Amino acid sequence: MAAKVPNDGALSEKGGIDPPNSLSKSAAEKLKSHRKKIPSVSQLVKGILAGDKAALSQAITRVESKARKHQKEAKEIIEACLPHANTSTRIGITGVPGVGKSTFIEVFGKRLTQAGHKVAVLAVDPSSSLSGGSILGDKTRMEELVKDPNAFIRPSASGDSLGGVARKTRETVILCEAAGYDHIIIETVGVGQSETAVHSMTDFFLLLKLAGAGDELQGIKRGIMEMADAIVINKADGENEKAAKQAKLEFNRALHLYPTKDSTWRPKTLTCSALEHKGIDKVQELIKDYVSLTQGNGYFQERRNEQNKFWLLQTIESQLKRDFYDHSKVKAELEKQLQLLSENKTTPFEAAEFLLTYSTKKK
Numbered sequence: 351m352a353a354k355v356p357n358d359g360a361l362s363e364k365g366g367i368d369p370p371n372s373l374s375k376s377a378a379e380k381l382k383s384h385r386k387k388i389p390s391v392s393q394l395v396k397g398i399l400a401g402d403k404a405a406l407s408q409a410i411t412r413v414e415s416k417a418r419k420h421q422k423e424a425k426e427i428i429e430a431c432l433p434h435a436n437t438s439t440r441i442g443i444t445g446v447p448g449v450g451k452s453t454f455i456e457v458f459g460k461r462l463t464q465a466g467h468k469v470a471v472l473a474v475d476p477s478s479s480l481s482g483g484s485i486l487g488d489k490t491r492m493e494e495l496v497k498d499p500n501a502f503i504r505p506s507a508s509g510d511s512l513g514g515v516a517r518k519t520r521e522t523v524i525l526c527e528a529a530g531y532d533h534i535i536i537e538t539v540g541v542g543q544s545e546t547a548v549h550s551m552t553d554f555f556l557l558l559k560l561a562g563a564g565d566e567l568q569g570i571k572r573g574i575m576e577m578a579d580a581i582v583i584n585k586a587d588g589e590n591e592k593a594a595k596q597a598k599l600e601f602n603r604a605l606h607l608y609p610t611k612d613s614t615w616r617p618k619t620l621t622c623s624a625l626e627h628k629g630i631d632k633v634q635e636l637i638k639d640y641v642s643l644t645q646g647n648g649y650f651q652e653r654r655n656e657q658n659k660f661w662l663l664q665t666i667e668s669q670l671k672r673d674f675y676d677h678s679k680v681k682a683e684l685e686k687q688l689q690l691l692s693e694n695k696t697t698p699f700e701a702a703e704f705l706l707t708y709s710t711k712k713k
């Protein structure tokens with residue numbers, strides 16, 4: 351084989367062994383990245399507004415980056431995109447692993463793009479820093495959508511706190527909207543408080559469920575029923591169809607126990623089979639009905655305003671907290687106060703007050 355290579359003399363000196371794959375690959379990538387010019391903020395903004403997926407991806411990477419330089423750039427990009435944002439229907443989808451979220455999003459997303467829409471799929475999954483992004487693995491289940499020029503799928507941002515992940519996702523939504531995506535689907539597996547986070551950044555919240563053995567209402571996290579604008583029982587196919595219909599009735603009954611929402615929308619229950627593409631059209635119609643109702647009565651905008659207010663306060667709180675604990679003097683004094691506390695020489699309240707005065711002093 352080596353004889354076919356024209357300059358095999360040089361090769362045979364190495365005993366005919368190919369250079370290690372990983373080495374040559376990383377070396378090639380290094381070379382490539384040196385040659386490729388890093389796009390400027392204005393280039394990225396221009397790309398995003400033109401709907402260029404590569405520019406969008408690169409901008410999101412800046413949003414997700416911890417480097418100060420990138421964070422500054424991200425801020426500029428977001429600012430430039432903001433006037434073009436706020437244009438989409440934001441849909442939150444939650445449900446336990448295996449319920450069929452990815453399969454559902456694949457079919458639902460396809461329907462939307464076929465109707466001329468542009469769909470972005472994002473995820474809030476605080477656990478994904480361990481698994482490397484839940485959607486990443488799911489991309490195989492979204493085979494069609496991944497290839498669709500009118501769909502954009504982004505694995506969840508990793509982060510050490512839900513607040514951090516949620517912020518990045520919210521900023522990513524702005525960029526996606528500026529890039530022309532008129533439907534943003536945000537998926538969560540419901541770890542910790544992630545449902546609440548997704549609920550507070552979406553217009554419509556959909557809970558995917560499975561028909562169980564008569565205990566459908568058990569094991570459902572408190573508050574989720576209240577958040578849901580629709581409960582959709584998936585896998586309503588084959589032998590499961592009857593149980594799904596039964597579950598639908600039960601959920602419907604349960605939903606009626608909740609007070610009417612500010613939106614005046616009555617949460618609905620549906621059944622579907624993402625696998626057999628059945629009932630997805632009904633879900634699509636339902637969301638359309640919801641949007642036209644809430645846009646008509648002003649609730650749609652009101653809720654977004656409320657969400658903005660929530661995130662503003664949330665951001666202040668987390669920033670204050672971080673500044674406090676990052677304060678060099680606080681760090682040292684905290685240890686001392688904890689020691690005093692253990693010796694019964696102070697009270698938690700006195701110690702807290704003492705420490706809080708430090709955070710207002712200069713570092």
Ligand SMILES: Nc1nc2c(ncn2[C@@H]2O[C@H](COP(=O)(O)OP(=O)(O)O)[C@@H](O)[C@H]2O)c(=O)[nH]1
Nearest residue numbers: 446447448449450451452453584585623624625
């Ligand atoms: N029978 C049936 N299986 C489904 C349906 N939707 C999804 N599945 C299957 O359920 C499994 C989990 O689906 P997936 O979309 O990955 O769930 P996720 O973890 O919620 O994203 C896969 O094996 C799917 O093929 C459905 O409507 N009917």
Ligand SMILES: [Mg+2]
Nearest residue numbers: 451452484488
């Ligand atoms: Mg999935």
